[in-house]
Amino acid sequence: xxxxxxxxxxxxxxxxxxxxxxxxxxxxxxxxxxxxxxxxxxxxxxxxxxxxxxxxxxxxxxxxxxxxxxxxxxxxxxxxxxxxxxxxxxxxxxxxxxxxxxxxxxxxxxxxxxxxxxxxxxxxxxxxxxxxxxxxxxxxxxxxxxxxxxxxxxxxxxxxxxxxxxxxxxxxxxxxxxxxxxxxxxxxxxxxxxxxxxxxxxxxxxxxxxxxxxxxxxxxxxxxxxxxxxxxxxxxxxxxxxxxxxxxxxxxxxxxxxxxxxx
Amino acid sequence: xxxxxxxxxxxxxxxxxxxxxxxxxxxxxxxxxxxxxxxxxxxxxxxxxxxxxxxxxxxxxxxxxxxxxxxxxxxxxxxxxxxxxxxxxxxxxxxxxxxxxxxxxxxxxxxxxxxxxxxxxxxxxxxxxxxxxxxxxxxxxxxxxxxxxxxxxxxxxxxxxxxxxxxxxxxxxxxxxxxxxxxxxxxxxxxxxxxxxxxxxxxxxxxxxxxxxxxxxxxxxxxxxxxxxxxxxxxxxxxxxxxxxxxxxxxxxxxxxxxxxxxxxxxxxxxxxxxxxxxxxxxxxxxxxxxxxxxxxxxxxxxxxxxxxxxxxxxxxxxxxxxxxxxxxxxxxxxxxxxxxxxxxxxxxxxxxxxxxxxxxxxxxxxxxx
Numbered sequence: 001x002x003x004x005x006x007x008x009x010x011x012x013x014x015x016x017x018x019x020x021x022x023x024x025x026x027x028x029x030x031x032x033x034x035x036x037x038x039x040x041x042x043x044x045x046x047x048x049x050x051x052x053x054x055x056x057x058x059x060x061x062x063x064x065x066x067x068x069x070x071x072x073x074x075x076x077x078x079x080x081x082x083x084x085x086x087x088x089x090x091x092x093x094x095x096x097x098x099x100x101x102x103x104x105x106x107x108x109x110x111x112x113x114x115x116x117x118x119x120x121x122x123x124x125x126x127x128x129x130x131x132x133x134x135x136x137x138x139x140x141x142x143x144x145x146x147x148x149x150x151x152x153x154x155x156x157x158x159x160x161x162x163x164x165x166x167x168x169x170x171x172x173x174x175x176x177x178x179x180x181x182x183x184x185x186x187x188x189x190x191x192x193x194x195x196x197x198x199x200x201x202x203x204x205x206x207x208x209x210x211x212x213x214x215x216x217x218x219x220x221x222x223x224x225x226x227x228x229x230x231x232x233x234x235x236x237x238x239x240x241x242x243x244x245x246x247x248x249x250x251x252x253x254x255x256x257x258x259x260x261x262x263x
Numbered sequence: 264x265x266x267x268x269x270x271x272x273x274x275x276x277x278x279x280x281x282x283x284x285x286x287x288x289x290x291x292x293x294x295x296x297x298x299x300x301x302x303x304x305x306x307x308x309x310x311x312x313x314x315x316x317x318x319x320x321x322x323x324x325x326x327x328x329x330x331x332x333x334x335x336x337x338x339x340x341x342x343x344x345x346x347x348x349x350x351x352x353x354x355x356x357x358x359x360x361x362x363x364x365x366x367x368x369x370x371x372x373x374x375x376x377x378x379x380x381x382x383x384x385x386x387x388x389x390x391x392x393x394x395x396x397x398x399x400x401x402x403x404x405x406x407x408x409x410x411x412x413x414x415x416x417x418x419x420x421x422x423x424x425x426x427x428x429x430x431x432x433x434x435x436x437x438x439x440x441x442x443x444x445x446x447x448x449x450x451x452x453x454x455x456x457x458x459x460x461x462x463x464x465x466x467x468x469x470x471x472x473x474x475x476x477x478x479x480x481x482x483x484x485x486x487x488x489x490x491x492x493x494x495x496x497x498x499x500x501x502x503x504x505x506x507x508x509x510x511x512x513x514x515x516x517x518x519x520x521x522x523x524x525x526x527x528x529x530x531x532x533x534x535x536x537x538x539x540x541x542x543x544x545x546x547x548x549x550x551x552x553x554x555x556x557x558x559x560x561x562x563x564x565x566x567x568x569x570x571x572x573x574x575x576x577x578x579x580x581x582x583x584x585x586x587x588x589x590x591x592x593x594x595x596x597x598x599x600x601x602x603x604x605x606x607x608x609x610x611x612x613x614x615x616x617x618x619x620x621x622x623x624x625x626x627x628x629x630x631x632x633x
Contacts, residue, residue: 065618083626107619119630124623126581126608126616 003260004057005252006039006076007085008066011105011133012218013038014249015046017057018257025050026246035066036073043075059260061252080255082248083122086216087111089251094238098210101229102247103200103219105133110204123207131199133219135168139192142175143185150189151222157190171195190224197228204233212238220244264451264477267470271454271461272315272500274346278462282308283349287463288410291350293338294358295519296383296547298399298539300531303422303464305406305414310350311460313520314338316499316612326368332583333611334496335365342369352377352409354402358551359585377409385553387545396540403536419535425464430525432471433459437522439478441515441570446478449492449513450503456520457498486512487628491567493517493593494578495586505617506576509625515570517563523548527562550589559589560596567602574603574631576624580611603631
């Protein structure tokens with residue numbers, strides 16, 4: 001039996017299919033104007049690649065911001081919060097993981113799981129963009145670099161500058177100020193990543209960080225944020241063995257298997 | 264009950280308009296530490312100011328900073344934009360500094376005909392009770408002087424008796440809410456409390472009798488978990504609606520727009536001013552009081568156990584200093600007592616944040632197995 005998960009987030013949408021305890025396929029796209037369209041598109045693309053039809057998937061769980069609409073449209077049988085899905089997906093991949101730091105486009109979450117793979121506790125940022133992927137996007141736009149470059153560029157930093165504020169708007173002003181002073185972009189990039197990590201670390205401390213720890217979500221691909229988080233929290237992150245952006249959809253597929261009745 | 268929710272969703276409801284047409288006066292107050300009976304005895308309708316989750320702030324932000332609680336800013340906005348022009352006066356008290364700022368800016372900008380500052384002590388002692396009783400006497404005198412009315416002990420006793428009856432029935436209704444088969448939703452219960460402080464007392468008594476009759480036959484079904492809602496001044500029917508929409512039935516609360524307004528107040532009897540001073544000060548379950556954390560925790564725990572909740576949602580508005588701090592302690596103590604907790608810090612009345620709030624509530628329900 002095949003099970004599916006669809007995760008429609010603020011910036012990207014993913015679909016995952018699992019069968020016999022293995023990931024059969026996954027797909028990630030930039031979101032469309034509405035969540036149902038995103039879900040239809042990403043699931044359609046994945047099914048087409050796998051040569052499957054919607055009815056070939058026994059049970060589908062939707063997650064992410066569009067989860068309720070996606071279910072209401074009949075694309076999924078049930079919906080589960082992305083907090084549970086990221087936790088379940090991470091533990092399915094890495095059974096020893098107890099803490100998941102998930103940083104997406106518009107929110108950051110720190111999720112604690114217990115030994116039986118159940119959600120133990122979580123904390124999520126408020127609506128401020130600081131500490132989320134959006135913060136990095138704004139800074140990249142100001143620096144004139146891509147998101148991918150942000151992580152690699154900061155490895156070349158020699159004298160990271162101090163960014164006094166964690167507010168995205170104020171931070172952008174500070175970055176502009178450093179650029180006008182001729183500060184090396186690498187030094188600014190490193191500071192942006194550090195500011196991001198400090199913000200998320202503060203969130204993580206609210207629920208406590210229990211090893212093993214891993215990261216999911218798009219920002220997990222930024223090695224500099226990851227290593228700054230390791231330094232601040234004093235932990236080593238277990239690398240995510242799949243694209244960290246699909247962990248939510250994977251968790252949804254794993255839960256679909258549970259909810260859909262396969263033992 | 265749905266009619267009641269619609270009525271509670273109006274700042275100026277039809278009964279208030281009728282009251283005004285008949286020449287009745289209305290005085291606004293905010294804090295539950297204000298003995299409404301003194302106004303009732305004067306024939307004045309005591310109206311508890313609310314903002315009902317309205318998000319506009321632009322006028323208020325010219326007076327209060329953005330680092331003030333959104334509830335206070337939203338109330339001030341409604342004061343400044345004329346929504347509350349139907350009030351004949353305001354009663355300020357020192358519930359918290361944000362609230363004081365709200366009242367004093369309102370007074371400065373609108374210069375209401377009647378404005379009284381009712382000081383409420385922050386401690387409970389014989390001296391504090393004596394002080395508060397004097398404050399209540401001053402309040403009685405100020406009301407009587409301004410509105411040209413004699414507030415006799417007999418009229419106070421009558422108002423107290425009406426309060427006793429209302430509280431007794433409210434307890435009865437809320438017991439049905441907390442029961443094994445909850446008779447009303449949290450949203451309905453909040454609407455009842457909002458009506459209680461925005462209707463002529465005699466009119467509310469009639470409504471209450473009807474709610475009781477309806478609730479005895481009613482049973483709420485289809486929820487995933489029983490929740491307790493506690494925290495800062497929360498009059499947002501929409502927020503409770505969101506919590507219940509994802510399956511968390513709010514079967515009880517420890518809110519000042521909820522059970523804290525009436526549940527533990529004793530039967531009022533004896534010398535009116537002293538009885539009121541004692542009832543209101545000794546049973547004020549707000550973190551604005553010093554040294555009373557143990558009493559407040561005990562109230563929350565008792566409520567949670569009585570209502571057999573599966574978890575508690577502790578809510579506070581951004582920049583609500585009192586409840587922001589209180590919720591940290593409460594969370595630790597409730598979790599230790601075996602009650603799972605979700606702390607929900609939020610922007611007051613922000614519709615844009617509802618998606619994120621829903622996610623947190625849904626995840627919390629998943630966490631507690633609901």
